[in-house]
Amino acid sequence: MPTISNMPDSVIEFTNLIKKFAFQSQKTFKEFLPALIKGEETSKGFIALDEVSFNITKGETVGIIGPNGSGKSTILKLIAGVMSATTGKVKVHGSISPLIELGAGMHPELTGRENIYLNGAILGLKRRQIDAQLQSIIDFSEIAQFIDQPVKHYSSGMYMRLAFAIAVHVDPEILIVDEILAVGDETFQAKCFKRMEEFKQKGVTIIFVSHSLAQVQNFCSRAIYINKSKLIADGTTLEVCNAYLNNQ
Amino acid sequence: MLAIIKETRDIIKWRELLIQMVSREVKARYKQSILGYFWIILNPLAQMLVMSFAFSVIMRIPTNATDNIPYSIFLFVALLPWTLFANSLNSACGSLVGSASLITKVFFPRTILVLSTIMAKIIDFALALSVLVVYMIAYQIPINLNILWAIPIFFIQQIFTLGLSLFFAASNLLYRDIQYLLSLLLILWLYLTPVIYPADMVPERYRIIFQLNPMAVIVNAYRQVILAGNMPNLLSISIALGVSLLCLLLGFTCFKSREKIYADNI
Numbered sequence: 466m467p468t469i470s471n472m473p474d475s476v477i478e479f480t481n482l483i484k485k486f487a488f489q490s491q492k493t494f495k496e497f498l499p500a501l502i503k504g505e506e507t508s509k510g511f512i513a514l515d516e517v518s519f520n521i522t523k524g525e526t527v528g529i530i531g532p533n534g535s536g537k538s539t540i541l542k543l544i545a546g547v548m549s550a551t552t553g554k555v556k557v558h559g560s561i562s563p564l565i566e567l568g569a570g571m572h573p574e575l576t577g578r579e580n581i582y583l584n585g586a587i588l589g590l591k592r593r594q595i596d597a598q599l600q601s602i603i604d605f606s607e608i609a610q611f612i613d614q615p616v617k618h619y620s621s622g623m624y625m626r627l628a629f630a631i632a633v634h635v636d637p638e639i640l641i642v643d644e645i646l647a648v649g650d651e652t653f654q655a656k657c658f659k660r661m662e663e664f665k666q667k668g669v670t671i672i673f674v675s676h677s678l679a680q681v682q683n684f685c686s687r688a689i690y691i692n693k694s695k696l697i698a699d700g701t702t703l704e705v706c707n708a709y710l711n712n713q
Numbered sequence: 714m715l716a717i718i719k720e721t722r723d724i725i726k727w728r729e730l731l732i733q734m735v736s737r738e739v740k741a742r743y744k745q746s747i748l749g750y751f752w753i754i755l756n757p758l759a760q761m762l763v764m765s766f767a768f769s770v771i772m773r774i775p776t777n778a779t780d781n782i783p784y785s786i787f788l789f790v791a792l793l794p795w796t797l798f799a800n801s802l803n804s805a806c807g808s809l810v811g812s813a814s815l816i817t818k819v820f821f822p823r824t825i826l827v828l829s830t831i832m833a834k835i836i837d838f839a840l841a842l843s844v845l846v847v848y849m850i851a852y853q854i855p856i857n858l859n860i861l862w863a864i865p866i867f868f869i870q871q872i873f874t875l876g877l878s879l880f881f882a883a884s885n886l887l888y889r890d891i892q893y894l895l896s897l898l899l900i901l902w903l904y905l906t907p908v909i910y911p912a913d914m915v916p917e918r919y920r921i922i923f924q925l926n927p928m929a930v931i932v933n934a935y936r937q938v939i940l941a942g943n944m945p946n947l948l949s950i951s952i953a954l955g956v957s958l959l960c961l962l963l964g965f966t967c968f969k970s971r972e973k974i975y976a977d978n979i
Contacts, residue, residue, distance in 0.1 A: 486977050494888035542976060546820035549973035565818045574741045583737055586730040587819055615744070 475558075476639060476670050477521040477544055482553035484514040484539055513539045515694040516553075523559075523638075524668040528681035528702060530709055531691035537674050540691065541565060541641050544672065559638030559670070562588060566643075567628030573617035577608065577627055580616055584631045598634045605656075606630035626653060633660045639670045658684070678706050716969060717962075723822045730821055734829035739836055753837045754844055757796055761789045768909055777911045782940050783852060789845055790939050791908040791932040794867075797838040798874055798928060799899045804830040805878035806895050809886045813979040823972055824965075827882050831874060855942065862938040862945050866931055869954050873927045876960030879968040887971070887978055906932055927953040927960075 488509045514536045521527055529537050542548040543555050545563040570587045571580045581602055585595040595602075603609050606626045608619075616624060642661070661684070665671060675681050681688055681702060688705035690698040690712075698708040724731065743749045762785070768774045769784035776787045808826045809816065816823065849856070885891040906926060907915065912933040915923055923929040930953040934945035 487974070493890040494884075494894065495890055497888060542817070545818075547817060547976045561820070563819055566814070569818045570812070570815050572737050572741050574744045575737060579737075579740065583733045586727075586733040587815065587821065589727075589821075590729075592729050 474523040475520050475556075476523050477519075477558075477672070478554070478556040479517050479519050479540075479543075480554040480556075482514055482517045482543070482555060483512065483551050484536075484543065484548065485551040486511045486513055512694050514543075514691075517691070517694075517696045518553075519689060519696065519699055521670060521672070523670055525687055526665055526671040526673065526685045528685035528688040528705075529672065529674045529691060530676070530678065530681060530688060530705065531697075535691045536694045537691055538565070538643060541643050541672065541674060544639070545641055557639070560589065560636075561639045561641060562632070562635040562637030563641045564632050564643065565641065567625055567632060571616055571624075571628070574615055576615055577606075577612040577619070578603075580627070581631055584628065585634075588632065588635050589637075590635060594636070602630045602634050605633065622650070629653075629657060633657070637669060639672070640664055641672045643674045644676065678709070682706060717965060720822060720824055720965070720969070724825060724828070727821050727825060731825050731829055731832075734825065735832045735836070738829065738833035750840065753840050757789070757793055757841045758844055760796070761785055761792060764788055764792070764909065774910050775914070777913050782854060786845075786848055786852060786854060787911075787936070787940065788909065789848065790936055791906075793838065793841055793845055794870060794935055795903065795906065795908050795928065795932060796841075797834055798870060799903070800837070801831045801834045801874045802878055802881060802895060802899060803892070804834060805874075806881040806885045806892045808878075809882045809975065810889065810979070817976045817979055823975060824879070824968065827875070827878050827968075831871070831878060835871075854940065856939065857942045859938045859942055859944055863935060866934045866938070866945065866950070869927070869950065869957050870931050872954075872961050873931075873957035876957065876962070876964035879961075879964035883968045883971045886975060902926075902928070905929070908932055911936075924949060924952060925956070927956050 488511060517536075517540070529540060531537050539548065541563070542565070543550060544557055545561055545565065546557070547563075547565075549555075568580075568584060571584055575583065578599075581599065582592070582595055585602075586592075603612055606612075606623075606629075608623050608626055611619065611623065616627070619627070640661075661671065671685075673681065673685055685702050687700065688698075688702045689696060690705045690709050692712065697712070698705045748755065765785040765788055768788070774784070776782060776784060805827045808830045809823065812826050815826075881891060881895055885895075903909075905922070906929045907923070912923065912929065930946075930949045934950060934953075937943045937945050
């Protein structure tokens with residue numbers, strides 16, 4: 466699909482992006498030094514993304530689909546700035562909130578309340594913002610009576626609720642969601658999707674990785690299909706989902 | 714140089730995260746044990762008592778220039794900052810690996826991980842310092858205004874610590890056994906630094922090695938200003954500052970140059 470770069474409202478641009486992982490053949494320094502001296506190979510290459518290019522404009526909701534190991538998460542990490550391109554360019558304009566894992570950085574010994582501050586800070590919230598929204602976060606999570614218990618005592622459901630409650634209170638221009646909506650019971654999932662719809666209305670650009678074609682079709686206007694490190698299809702959700710199904 | 718300025722600005726932007734991470738380390742330790750913060754005081758205190766016994770009762774190491782000071786305090790004044798140095802390095806070495814899940818998921822300046830462990834150790838140090846203060850009052854050790862030199866000396870120590878920490882944190886991410894190498898290095902380094910013995914016991918021909926060891930200069934300087942009430946040797950301190958700044962520059966460069974592949978290598 467032809468891409469027009471330097472579009473005024475293009476918020477994410479991948480241009481001929483190649484991501485190659487160089488896995489070290491030796492895991493310890495003790496192994497590395499003799500290997501270096503002997504002239505053995507010290508790294509193995511693995512191409513995670515091969516010449517991927519696409520352009521996402523402000524306010525779009527884009528789904529990324531593909532089999533496991535195809536490179537979807539790598540794309541998200543490149544957008545989030547966690548990884549860097551090997552060659553090619555990644556341009557991102559706007560603040561990002563990565564929901565690549567819920568509860569990143571939470572410490573089991575700290576209470577729910579303390580973890581709200583910690584996790585919020587990790588997601589880029591300033592202290593003032595967390596203070597202002599603290600009650601709203603606690604209410605959304607529905608675990609107010611346990612909020613002052615250490616999170617090591619939480620069930621995984623409670624943990625996830627807290628983490629998601631914090632995550633939905635960020636105020637990003639770009640939201641990246643990686644398969645985390647697969648957890649949680651029906652009512653909570655519904656609440657989360659409702660919140661995501663609100664983000665959509667606000668004009669937040671949303672990148673949504675999911676294995677559930679149904680979720681992608683419901684929620685996204687556009688989709689990108691990645692398989693074995695290559696971009697196979699990029700277009701409306703219907704077209705791309707069909708391409709995916711035809712490839713199975 | 715420009716990179717350091719940019720990094721500092723980023724860290725200030727993410728200062729809330731830095732504060733939260735230091736807070737997390739401090740709180741988590743307190744909550745995890747019965748002794749909690751008492752352990753922070755107990756550790757150096759116990760070391761000091763046992764080492765004093767070994768090195769002043771069994772083996773009699775003279776304290777020379779500071780003869781009027783009991784060995785235990787002579788030792789403690791050097792042991793405390795040394796323990797801070799060693800603990801900071803060991804802890805920083807594992808800081809990137811320890812936050813592996815964070816590094817692969819969220820973007821923030823990675824230097825914050827190293828900085829937060831060092832800052833947490835400084836807080837521990839401040840607490841353990843209270844023991845030293847109590848000791849000095851109990852033994853009525855005289856001090857004068859020169860003790861204020863301890864502040865710039867402390868800064869030099871932290872610059873040196875930060876430089877080395879950045880280097881080791883980055884290296885340990887790539888080769889996971891570097892932390893064991895570092896542990897060993899620190900144990901040996903203790904003996905090459907005049908902590909247990911006074912600096913003037915070192916034979917002339919070896920003094921050059923000690924001049925080049927910033928920790929030797931720093932530890933000796935602490936003794937000078939706290940126990941002897943003298944000014945530190947300004948030439949030595951300047952050399953130590955120079956070496957430390959160089960270390961910081963090299964360590965930072967090493968850290969940043971590998972930064973792009975941290976998430977790849979966890």
